[in-house]
Amino acid sequence: MSKxxxxxxxxxxxxxxxxxxxxxGQGGYTVILAxxxxxxxxxxxxxxxxxxxxxxxxxxxxxxxxxxxxxxxVRVLANTEITGLQRQSGGFTAHWTDRATxxxxxxxxxxxxxxxxxxxxxxxxxxxxxxxxxxxxVNSLEFEHLLGMYEQRAIHVPESIAFFKCxxxxxxxxxxxxxxxxxxxxxxxxxxxxxxxxxxxxCYVFYMDYRASGKEYEEFVRQVIEERKVRYVRGRPxxxxxxxxKLLVRFEDTLIGVPMExxxxxxxxxxxxxxxxxxLALARMLGLKTDDYGFVEPVYGSPVRIEERIFMAGGCGFxxxxxxxxxxxAAAAAEVTALFNKSE
Amino acid sequence: MIETxxxxxxxxxxxxxxxQIREDLGIDVARxxxxxxxxxxCSYAAGFDYTPRKIIxxxxxxxxxxxxxxxxxxxxxxxxxxxxxxxxxxxxxxxMDYLRARxxxxxxxxxxxxxEKFYEIMLSxxxxxxxxxxxxxxxxxxLAIKNLFANASFGKKLFLKGKLKFFSPRTHNIKxxxxxxxxxxxxxxQA
Numbered sequence: 001m002s003k004x005x006x007x008x009x010x011x012x013x014x015x016x017x018x019x020x021x022x023x024x025g026q027g028g029y030t031v032i033l034a035x036x037x038x039x040x041x042x043x044x045x046x047x048x049x050x051x052x053x054x055x056x057x058x059x060x061x062x063x064x065x066x067x068x069x070x071x072x073x074v075r076v077l078a079n080t081e082i083t084g085l086q087r088q089s090g091g092f093t094a095h096w097t098d099r100a101t102x103x104x105x106x107x108x109x110x111x112x113x114x115x116x117x118x119x120x121x122x123x124x125x126x127x128x129x130x131x132x133x134x135x136x137x138v139n140s141l142e143f144e145h146l147l148g149m150y151e152q153r154a155i156h157v158p159e160s161i162a163f164f165k166c167x168x169x170x171x172x173x174x175x176x177x178x179x180x181x182x183x184x185x186x187x188x189x190x191x192x193x194x195x196x197x198x199x200x201x202x203c204y205v206f207y208m209d210y211r212a213s214g215k216e217y218e219e220f221v222r223q224v225i226e227e228r229k230v231r232y233v234r235g236r237p238x239x240x241x242x243x244x245x246k247l248l249v250r251f252e253d254t255l256i257g258v259p260m261e262x263x264x265x266x267x268x269x270x271x272x273x274x275x276x277x278x279x280l281a282l283a284r285m286l287g288l289k290t291d292d293y294g295f296v297e298p299v300y301g302s303p304v305r306i307e308e309r310i311f312m313a314g315g316c317g318f319x320x321x322x323x324x325x326x327x328x329x330a331a332a333a334a335e336v337t338a339l340f341n342k343s344e
Numbered sequence: 345m346i347e348t349x350x351x352x353x354x355x356x357x358x359x360x361x362x363x364q365i366r367e368d369l370g371i372d373v374a375r376x377x378x379x380x381x382x383x384x385x386c387s388y389a390a391g392f393d394y395t396p397r398k399i400i401x402x403x404x405x406x407x408x409x410x411x412x413x414x415x416x417x418x419x420x421x422x423x424x425x426x427x428x429x430x431x432x433x434x435x436x437x438x439x440m441d442y443l444r445a446r447x448x449x450x451x452x453x454x455x456x457x458x459x460e461k462f463y464e465i466m467l468s469x470x471x472x473x474x475x476x477x478x479x480x481x482x483x484x485x486x487l488a489i490k491n492l493f494a495n496a497s498f499g500k501k502l503f504l505k506g507k508l509k510f511f512s513p514r515t516h517n518i519k520x521x522x523x524x525x526x527x528x529x530x531x532x533x534q535a
């Protein structure tokens with residue numbers, strides 16, 4: 001078998017899928033990269049600045065995309081949804097539909113990579129926070145869009161912003177028991193970036209604990225607190241009420257044990273990271289095991305192998321930082337390379 | 345007492361009162377994340393000596409005597425906001441009820457004797473009649489606190505608006521009420 005006879009299908013063109021496609025393509029393997037949206041980049045393409053070094057994620061996506069275009073063995077199918085997956089000997093048949101033209105078809109592949117990403121928990125479950133009711137209560141991905149406009153001075157930065165962490169995470173009664181892992185760091189980044197653009201804007205971050213376990217993460221959060229002067233408040237907000245166009249946040253400062261209020265213009269909810277329903281649907285077509293929440297799970301000992309010929313990378317496995325997604329994307333490419341060389 | 349900053353040594357094990365609450369009510373205070381969402385939402389935190397999060401902490405620390413003499417036990421409105429907001433679903437109002445009953449039975453240093461009286465009179469009314477007759481209950485309460493005209497002007501307003509009646513009939517089937525109280529007093533005997 002030559003490299004042209006083996007093809008890998010990557011489902012999802014976010015940063016993880018892009019990385020897998022790049023590494024396999026650089027190795028000369030045939031790759032089909034299916035992306036549901038019209039553009040590649042997924043969630044990372046929506047972000048402004050990054051932790052722990054304030055680098056530009058959109059630039060990163062651009063560089064990777066340009067590199068991808070130089071690779072002759074990589075086929076990118078934008079607007080393309082994978083609607084069916086079937087096992088066959090030595091691989092799979094994948095059914096696809098072009099969302100723009102409504103054309104559909106199927107193709108044989110010898111390896112599958114799930115790179116379907118994650119989405120955010122619907123915070124309207126919390127009536128007390130007013131998401132979906134008050135227009136100036138947004139989730140963190142919606143806030144990234146605002147950040148872009150603040151950066152370009154397209155709109156004014158508000159006078160005060162409150163960031164709520166653990167919205168749907170670490171909540172066994174209305175959300176999920178798990179910690180969504182990335183919110184502590186991206187919230188620090190968001191608040192820090194606001195202070196860079198507009199030093200006079202008051203930023204409050206409401207936290208239970210801040211979790212900064214990564215290289216340079218702790219230093220990053222300390223920099224945001226100490227140099228950028230973001231106010232960290234230890235307590236989970238309990239109530240948001242509208243008061244003269246402002247939003248009044250009620251909370252307890254749990255370090256002193258006193259109920260308090262803060263009046264802000266905008267509230268950003270760091271909603272829990274949840275799996276996409278599409279991921280679960282695709283996993284079911286192949287009878288793959290997922291965890292209780294619908295994240296796909298690799299076998300013990302491999303960061304990315306779900307089973308023979310099926311791999312994962314990025315947020316479809318669990319909440320992950322962009323750099324971690326890239327690492328998993330590369331690991332999936334290594335696994336596919338090993339598999340294809342074994343079968344050859 | 346916990347108000348002082350004398351150095352204490354916390355128990356490493358589940359405190360006796362935490363264990364009783366877990367066994368009697370099925371509520372495990374170990375689930376508490378210490379986030380303070382209960383206190384942040386509390387309708388009457390401003391009037392509390394100890395706020396809900398701190399009360400849970402007292403349970404964890406096993407400060408039983410302190411818990412029974414809490415002012416907050418008697419000023420809590422039982423509005424249920426704390427349990428509604430709690431990310432761990434800890435039923436704080438149920439714990440407050442439990443502590444109130446324990447304080448009442450232990451005849452401990454209750455800071456709001458009037459409120460305790462009110463509960464007594466209200467419950468005996470329900471026991472005997474199956475429902476509350478507000479007017480009679482208020483008269484009994486005023487007699488008990490030796491202030492015959494307490495809230496009288498407010499009562500007059502309610503009466504004129506038809507919100508208050510002189511007599512309310514007993515519930516039709518009083519026989520269904522009594523077993524409830526019997527069961528409760530049997531439970532009390534065990535505790």
